[in-house]
Amino acid sequence: MTVTTENDRHHYWQGAFIGDEEAERRLAGLPAAVEAALAAPLDTETVLAACDQLAAALSDPAHPVHGRMAAHLPAGEDAGLLAELAAFLGRDALTRKLRRELGGTAPQRLTRPDAKETVYEAWAPVGLVAHIAPGNAATVAPLSLVEGLLAGNVNILKTSSGDTLLAQHLLAELAALDPTGALAERIVVLRFSSSRQEWLRLMCAPADAVAVWGGEAAVEGVAAHVPAGCRLVEWGHKISFAYLTRDAWQDPKALEALAADVCVFEQQACSSPQVVYLDTEDTDEVFAFAERFAAVLAAVPPAQGAGAEALDPAEEAELTTTELIARLEEHLGLTRVLAAPDGSWRVLADTRPALTASPLHRTVWVKPLPRKQLIPTLRPMRRYLQTAGLAGSRADIAELSGTVLAAGATRVTPLGAMTAGYSGEPHDGVYALQRYSRRVAVQADERFTTTACLDDLARPVEFPAPTGPLVDKTDVQQLNHHVDRRDAELYFRSGGSTGSPALSLFSYDDYDTQMHAAARGLQAAGYDPAHDRTANLFFCGGMYGSFISFFSILERLGGVQMPIAAGTDHRATAEMLVAYEVDTLFGMPSYLWQLLHEEGDRLRAYGGIRKIFYGGEHFTDEQRRTLTETFGIEVIRSITYGSTDLGPLGYQCAESDGSVHHLHADLHTLEILDVGADRPVEPGETGRLVFTTRARRGQSLGRYVIGDLGRALPGRCPCGSHAPRFELLGRLGDVMRVGTFFLNYRRFVAIAGEELRHSGELQVVLSGGGAREELTLRMERSADLRLPEARAVFLTAYPELRTAVEERLLDFSVEAVDGADLDRTPASGKLRTVVDTRR
Numbered sequence: 149m150t151v152t153t154e155n156d157r158h159h160y161w162q163g164a165f166i167g168d169e170e171a172e173r174r175l176a177g178l179p180a181a182v183e184a185a186l187a188a189p190l191d192t193e194t195v196l197a198a199c200d201q202l203a204a205a206l207s208d209p210a211h212p213v214h215g216r217m218a219a220h221l222p223a224g225e226d227a228g229l230l231a232e233l234a235a236f237l238g239r240d241a242l243t244r245k246l247r248r249e250l251g252g253t254a255p256q257r258l259t260r261p262d263a264k265e266t267v268y269e270a271w272a273p274v275g276l277v278a279h280i281a282p283g284n285a286a287t288v289a290p291l292s293l294v295e296g297l298l299a300g301n302v303n304i305l306k307t308s309s310g311d312t313l314l315a316q317h318l319l320a321e322l323a324a325l326d327p328t329g330a331l332a333e334r335i336v337v338l339r340f341s342s343s344r345q346e347w348l349r350l351m352c353a354p355a356d357a358v359a360v361w362g363g364e365a366a367v368e369g370v371a372a373h374v375p376a377g378c379r380l381v382e383w384g385h386k387i388s389f390a391y392l393t394r395d396a397w398q399d400p401k402a403l404e405a406l407a408a409d410v411c412v413f414e415q416q417a418c419s420s421p422q423v424v425y426l427d428t429e430d431t432d433e434v435f436a437f438a439e440r441f442a443a444v445l446a447a448v449p450p451a452q453g454a455g456a457e458a459l460d461p462a463e464e465a466e467l468t469t470t471e472l473i474a475r476l477e478e479h480l481g482l483t484r485v486l487a488a489p490d491g492s493w494r495v496l497a498d499t500r501p502a503l504t505a506s507p508l509h510r511t512v513w514v515k516p517l518p519r520k521q522l523i524p525t526l527r528p529m530r531r532y533l534q535t536a537g538l539a540g541s542r543a544d545i546a547e548l549s550g551t552v553l554a555a556g557a558t559r560v561t562p563l564g565a566m567t568a569g570y571s572g573e574p575h576d577g578v579y580a581l582q583r584y585s586r587r588v589a590v591q592a593d594e595r596f597t598t599t600a601c602l603d604d605l606a607r608p609v610e611f612p613a614p615t616g617p618l619v620d621k622t623d624v625q626q627l628n629h630h631v632d633r634r635d636a637e638l639y640f641r642s643g644g645s646t647g648s649p650a651l652s653l654f655s656y657d658d659y660d661t662q663m664h665a666a667a668r669g670l671q672a673a674g675y676d677p678a679h680d681r682t683a684n685l686f687f688c689g690g691m692y693g694s695f696i697s698f699f700s701i702l703e704r705l706g707g708v709q710m711p712i713a714a715g716t717d718h719r720a721t722a723e724m725l726v727a728y729e730v731d732t733l734f735g736m737p738s739y740l741w742q743l744l745h746e747e748g749d750r751l752r753a754y755g756g757i758r759k760i761f762y763g764g765e766h767f768t769d770e771q772r773r774t775l776t777e778t779f780g781i782e783v784i785r786s787i788t789y790g791s792t793d794l795g796p797l798g799y800q801c802a803e804s805d806g807s808v809h810h811l812h813a814d815l816h817t818l819e820i821l822d823v824g825a826d827r828p829v830e831p832g833e834t835g836r837l838v839f840t841t842r843a844r845r846g847q848s849l850g851r852y853v854i855g856d857l858g859r860a861l862p863g864r865c866p867c868g869s870h871a872p873r874f875e876l877l878g879r880l881g882d883v884m885r886v887g888t889f890f891l892n893y894r895r896f897v898a899i900a901g902e903e904l905r906h907s908g909e910l911q912v913v914l915s916g917g918g919a920r921e922e923l924t925l926r927m928e929r930s931a932d933l934r935l936p937e938a939r940a941v942f943l944t945a946y947p948e949l950r951t952a953v954e955e956r957l958l959d960f961s962v963e964a965v966d967g968a969d970l971d972r973t974p975a976s977g978k979l980r981t982v983v984d985t986r987r
Contacts, residue, residue: 158339160316163323163332171338175350178336182276182302182354185333190273190300192246192254193611193814193842198325199294200239205321207234213321220314222286229286233318236291240845241571246298247657248572249579252664253843254814256300258590258602259664263671263705264678266592268602271585273300274379275356280348280370281315282361283308284416289315292359292580293335294322299584302334304351309341327612342369349373357381357584381583386418386534386576387505388559388566391425391517391548396539396563397437403444405564409537411448412567415508418576419535419559419567422506425517427540431499435484438497438514442486445493445510459509466507467491474498503529519548523555530556534576537566597676598802598867600668601814608870609813614840618826620853624793625650627847635846640693642792652693652792655845662795663700665812666788669799670701672810672867673785675732675761677707683725685735685743686763687714687977693792694763694976698734714739714977722747725757732759734787737767738909738979742967744779755780761787764978766807766876770901771908789876791854794841798874801867807876808861810869816841818874819851820860834859834877855880881982884914886921886958889948893981896925899945904938906930909979911970916986922959923949929964938962 157165161174162181174181205213209227217230235241246253250271258268277296281289289307293315296303307315316337323332340347348370352358357379360370367382374380390409396402409421424441426434459467474496477483484497493510501517503526517525526533536552538545538560549560558577561568590602599605619627628636628651636653654662671677682702688695695713702709710728712721714735721743724730733740740760744751751757760781767775767784775781789798789809797816798809811818820835821828829835837856841849857880861873882893893912900906908928915922925942927933939962943950952958971980 158313158316160320160335160337162336163320163329165316165320172347175347178276178304178350179354181336185302186273186275188330189256189607190297190330190334191609191611192256192298192300194326194328194330195294195297196239196242196253197611197842198322198331199237199242201325202318202322203234203237203239206230206237216321217314217318220312220317222312222314225286233287233290236287237294239843242294242298243657243843243845244572245581249581250299250585253661255585257814258588259668260600263600263667263707266594266596266599268590268592270588271299271582272588273302274584274586275301276354277301277303277584278351278355278358279303279305280358280360280362280366281305281307281311282366283310285361286311286314288361289337290318292361293319293337295580296359296584297331297334299581301357301584302336304336304355305338306348306351307337307339309339311339313339342366345373352378359383359580359583379583381580383576385532387423387503387529387532388419388421388535388537389423389425389503389533390421390537390539390563390566391427391522391552392538392563393427393540393544393548395541396544397426399539400444402539402563403441405562406441406537406539407444407448408564409566410445410510410512411451414451414510415506417567419561419569420508421512421535421537421566422508423503423513423515425501425515427519428516429518431516434499434514434516435497438484438486438495441512441514442493442495445495445512446488448493450492463507463509467494467509467511470496470507470511501525503533519551522548522551526552526555526557533557535559535561535566537561537563539563598672598674599869600671604869604871606870608872611817611842614817614819614851616850618821618838618851618853619849621650621793621855624652624849624852628653631846639691640696640792641691650792653847654795658795658844659700661843662815663697663704665815666697666790666796666799667701667704669788669796669810669812670705670761672799672801672869673761673787673804674759674783674802675705675707677702677705680732680759681708681710681728681730682732682734683710683712683721683728683730685712685714685721685733685739687736687739690974692976694736698763698787718743718746719750722750726750726754729756731756732761733757734761734763736977737762737765737771738967738970738972739977741767741771741909744775745967748778752779757781759783761785763787763790764976768897768901768907769806770905774907794839794849794852794854797839797854801865801869803866804873808873809876810865810871810873813871815843818860818872820858820874821853823857823880829859831862832859836880837874837876857882879981884912884923884982884984886914886923886952888957889952891923891946891949891952895946896942899942900927900938903941903945904933906933906938908933909967909970910981911979912982914982914984914986920957920959921986922961925960925962926965926970927962928967928970933964935962935964 156167159166159171205211243253255271258270261269279292293303293305319335319337323335352373355378358374359381360367361383363385367384390406413420474483474485482499487494495512497514501515504513533556536557538548631653635655637656638654638659640652641649684698686694699711772784786800788796790796796812798811800809817840819838821838822835834857837854837858839852857877858874865873878894884891897910908930911926913924953960971983
């Protein structure tokens, strides 16, 4: 019996380190393990959260993970490699990569690319991706596997037998940071020699894609094991070159930048220049340039660290042979060789333009190539071309970029930046995540008209419970001072309905994500972008966001929109509604109520308004009855439930009544906490709504106490969605302490509707300073409103109010006022439900 020691466990398999014998046994059962792992989809948020935590750990030298990973660094590498890994794994970098390559941060969700059609598309994993990593690039192996995870795949990675266990331990740390265990199920890392062909065959046989890094021989060796129909993703060796126009090659700064590109990685990167082309046919100019460039190259300090390692015999032989042949051809007038006495660099001037690979290690070919000959000279080598470093005028760069790309290059950079990249950059002309994914589609019938995301009908979105302290608007305003300006691209102010206006900061990416989510919610509520003709009647100006947001939402839905905005000239607005055949209104209830009543005759005569989607406030039951019976409105629903800080939080569906909403569970997590203590309420009880937003660039908005009260609704919604439901039950500010009693604004609204059939607006005004506190209920004036009767009804129906009055703790009065005279917030026009003037 073989005993496996800790030192023999070179393989990481779905959460455990194992030895050769166990790895061989598990390889035989790899197909079944893959099928089990693929049974549950992997949410990209799970990957992003774990990667971001790992990035933070790798960035902190004092973190235990940093210390553990440092112990597995390859010889010649330092902590800079861990910083490189951290930069790739950060949420911002991976989110940008997802957006560029797969179009969004939740690419696996089946959503409608055209909101007017019941067709759903998504990026689905190919299944199992086998990654064959090179032995000379420590970061490639783990990062290739992370790309596979981002696409939702199960991944099996082969590292070279001479590698350290950096990849195994790094990916084990990543899996340990995922409390769901989903990542561990999708990670297998084996270390073995390529001569172990049976293992290579076993890991490739069930694969749906095989990603192989290396030269032609490495690719061919792996390709032999790739089954028919399996996608072979080649990340092979490439050749890069520089191209200089006459003005550029005479510029000393251009030559210094070119020398930096040659030396920065000792030409070990695929993007390092191996050939320098000059836009000329004159061989004398080529030789003259070679002399000048040799002097610049000689001035670059010798390599330090990993680049200073001694060459192996094969590399030494190739360098020697290449230089010797070039020196022999000098006698034919074909070449000129300039080399350092110690062999640390070489410039090989050649009169023939054909692309020639360099033996690297600061060895550069210099050749003539007039631009008219670029395509015929380079195109035969198009399979191998990668980066073209260009130097010339602005017009030259524009012209030459198109030419070298047509010849087969996949990257164009300035000199000095050939080996530099940017976040989200395609690799060798393709996006890796698309190579590890499939574009899938589902065509559905008219039963799915209000279903914007098919996944909501299939399974709930579940994430770990939020942790950390509770925060409120004041805390978030303080956090705003620490948001990097690069992450603050869009500024909104709140309407100030619950206090003084506050500032909310967004990146455009975050805003786009939220607008798409709100658009899906609006469809669930019954908005039909294929037929509805919409007037956007939200208030705008003063950095207030509602009008702009719903403009953006309709833009994403492709809906017909008249961006009229709320205004004081109700007649002009009504005339536009009729002239443009508007049938759907977006706006605040208080504004829409005024508009419909002031222009009631005109709009009833028109009779074309069928839908109202409202936000910021609520219509009472009596107001809904009036809108339906008097104006013929067929659909009256919340357009969204949200806040300026957090964006859209909930949406209504066709089965939602009153203030019941579904949670935008792909964006937020909801907790309902006791009003008096920071603990969850019992199921179905009323409490404070606390939201955690998972993805906001540059900001952490966790456990935000939004100031609203609500309760969770049990069971699955009749609409079929798994998204959790909750019912809004007012704001904490709706509850007023008067004397020893707590009175609720919503109770006044309910009594007015149920007992008085009052459909207008109500406002409570609290004042003090005299012998008793005063509560004045301001009711919108109507023909059938009788103030003494109304006061008596409220006192009868509201026992706490009656007791406070009888015990002479409170003076209570009712006033009739015009709707335009009620106090409202300046920016949004929202009704101030409670105006407390007490000191």
